[in-house]
Amino acid sequence: MAQVHLPRALTALVPGLPLRVELDAQAVQELIAKLDQRWAGLANCLCNSHMTLRPHINVYVDGERAMLSTMLHPRSVVRVLMAVSGG
């Protein structure tokens, strides 16, 4: 199972979302879709309507910058991070 680490600010928006989740997925996009099935609205927080990551959302898989198409291994560590943004 991939181990997913989520930003604390996201857990404030999505009721019941924990900071760490474990689940099976072949790629980042499938992982986000599965998260959205359990916590409705999460995909809209991370992706825009064209199914690309939002501009200020960064996803790292096993320490490497990832896209939605990035493949996962059974023991991948996925970190969803908020980019430097705001004012």
Add this chain to the structure above:
Amino acid sequence: MTAQVLVLLGTKKGAFLLTGNEGRTEWHLRGPFCEASPIYHMVYDDATHLLYAAGGNPWFGPGIWRSENVGETWSHTNIGLTYGEAGPGISTIWHLTPARDVIYAGADPAGLFASTDQGLTWTHVEGLRNHPTCAQWQPGYGGLCLHSIVVHPTEPDRMWVGISAVGTFATADGGQTWATRNQGVRAEFHPERYPEFGQCVHKLLLTADGAQLYQQNHCGVYRSDDAGVHWQEITAGLPSDFGFPLALHPRDPNTLYVIPLNGGDKGRYVPEGRMVVWRSTDGGDSWGPLTRGLPEEHAYLGVLREGMAVDTLDPVGIYVGTSTGQVFGSHDEGESWQQICTNLPPILSVETALVEA
């Protein structure tokens, strides 16, 4: 039961609530709420006693927050706030309007959404973006936001919306089909002075009896007595044709308030650094300044399109939130003003509610 005025403040860094005492002379501030996300508009639904806040988070996109207990706790949703894979991404929700059994939301880029489950989930009202002009809508400095939604008080299928840099549209069938409503409104920044669309409406409101529409535009203030088919300019007597906010008296359709700024290309602050609210009591035929208690010099502040609101008490209270974080209030229909709050983040919106004390 004693009614208590709430002033709902959307700011660049979250939502705030001001609660007034019975005389509206003392105020208690709560906030920031909504994870300090930029909040572009807030509204209280009298029918359900639910409080809503709309905005956008720079990381997580558009969102609408809901409180069932007048701001004690909040929940967030974005379910349905999308144009789908074929449409553009949504950055922000700009405006909320409760109607009978539905709540409407306006988005940037411009589009209309509706919720029939008290704001938990949302559905795109596709008819507006199906209008043949949609592909030609171009954003202005304020984006391509749908910032005004007004619903006829007795015929809820009749609605009007205002879109920045696009203009006013009307529907008579609950949003399935729309028509432009910009005849007589100037667009000085456009190759044609009076195009079919492309006018930059800044705020659009309907009188309580549904008989008149008013708008503050990038190019003047206007009134329509025929549901927006024709507009009559009512700028004469004001110091500038440029401003953002507009407020209507809740009972007198001929009384309205505006706050002109010095000009669209001149800094967009109150003229000569002197804050003045202008009032008309004759439907815009003439205007008079309201100044008592407002900053008289060195006030280089602005007031944005949602930055002024009225309550429904008698006499009417008027509230203005500035781009520099002050709130000014009047409990005598604008005759005198007090600064009731300061040092807030830039204020994006002001609304009011009457709740049980």
